[in-house]
Amino acid sequence: MDFKTTHNASELKRLHQKELGMDVPEGYFSSSKKDILSKTIYQSKRTRVIKWMGASMSVAAAIVIFVFLKTGTNKVSDENQILNEFDNDVLISSLFVSNKKVDTLTDVYMLEGLIDENDF
Amino acid sequence: MKDEKDFIQQLLSPKHKEKAFVRLVDLYQERLYWHIRKLVVSHENANDVLQNTFVRVYKSLFSFKQQSSLHTWMYRIAYNESLRLLEKNKNRNAISLEDVQEKHLESLFDSDxxxxxxxxxxxxxxxxxxxxxxxxxxxxxxxxxxxxxxxxxxxxxxxxxxxxxxxxxxxxxxxxxxxxxxxx
Structure with missing residues (x-):
């Protein structure tokens, strides 16, 4: 496919060399092509890789922070859970104390209170 | 013309863009070089302008409105880049654009x-x-x-x-x- 067919590359070179005395160093166009591609396609690929790496690192950092925070929260909630379980155990075990024992305990407590008041 | 439209589609397609751009460089590198060379005269300047032209073409492809042919559009970019360089040289040396051209022509007569x-x-x-x-x-x-x-x-x-x-x-x-x- 060629959109302009009249002057091909070699004809252009000949015309410029013969009539205008212009020439190019040997192998210039192949090295120039490499330079152009390194400044366009390859540069863009490099930028994409850097962006991708940046994004990946951000995601990794976010995951690490999330895991860290999650672990910290879990620790706190574990402690809360132990306390809650303890409270529950205390409440449950208190259900099994007989009324007679509770009455005795109340009597002793009140008696001690009275003795203390009389002392002063 | 249909070929050119297909080719432009390839240049705009993320999947085919890179391959099509390599083709574009193959097709136009020499033509644009000679076009630029006649404007800026020295090979070193022509090389700089050619690189800048293709970088600009690559970056501007998405904004190419296809109001003119791809061929004309690229020549226009090359022409503008050449003028930009001549203008830069003019500012650096504080002389007119015509003086720059004349100086270039004189140097060409001494060219190897x-x-x-x-x-x-x-x-x-x-x-x-x-x-x-x-x-x-x-x-x-x-x-x-x-x-x-x-x-x-x-x-x-x-x-x-x-x-x-x-x-x-x-x-x-x-x-x-x-x-x-x-x-x-």
Whole structure:
């Protein structure tokens, strides 16, 4: 496919060399092509890789922070859970104390209170 | 034309863009180089401008509105990049654009590439006597083989003005080459 067919590359070179005395160093166009591609396609690929790496690192950092925070929260909630379980155990075990024992305990407590008041 | 549209589609498609761009470089690198070289004259400057042109083409592909052909669009970018370099050189040296062109032409006569054949010297002298606009139009028509309409699009001047410039330049060159012949 060629959109302009009249002057091909070699004809252009000949015309410029013969009539205008212009020439190019040997192998210039192949090295120039490499330079152009390194400044366009390859540069863009490099930028994409850097962006991708940046994004990946951000995601990794976010995951690490999330895991860290999650672990910290879990620790706190574990402690809360132990306390809650303890409270529950205390409440449950208190259900099994007989009324007679509770009455005795109340009597002793009140008696001690009275003795203390009389002392002063 | 259909080929060009398909090709532009490939250049815009993320999947085929890179392969199509390599093809674009293969197709246009030499043509654009010679177009630029005639404007900035030295090989080093032409190389810089050519690189910048393709970088700009690559970055601007998505904004190419297809109001002109891809061919014309790329020539316009190359032309503008050449002017940018000449303008930069002008600012650096604090001399006019015409002086820059003249200086370039003088340096070309001392160039290692010029073998000094009679036809070259005659033509170069005749070209150097043209106005800047006439010289650019003549070179684009005669050496780059561009159509009047394409030159008009690239330089952003009316087609009739391009024709007037070209035929005026041809007359001037013929006359000057005859004068040189007589003087010699």
């Amino acid at each position: 590439y010029l073998d000094g054949s009679e036809i070259q010297i005659k033509l170069k002298k005749a070209l150097s006597m043209l106005s800047e606009k006439q010289r650019i139009v003549f070179q684009m028509k005669y050496y780059d083989d561009l159509k009047f309409r394409e030159i008009s699009d690239i330089l952003d001047i009316k087609e009739n003005s391009v024709k007037t410039c070209y035929y005026g330049a041809v007359k001037h060159i013929e006359k000057k080459m005859l004068e040189v012949e007589i003087i010699r």
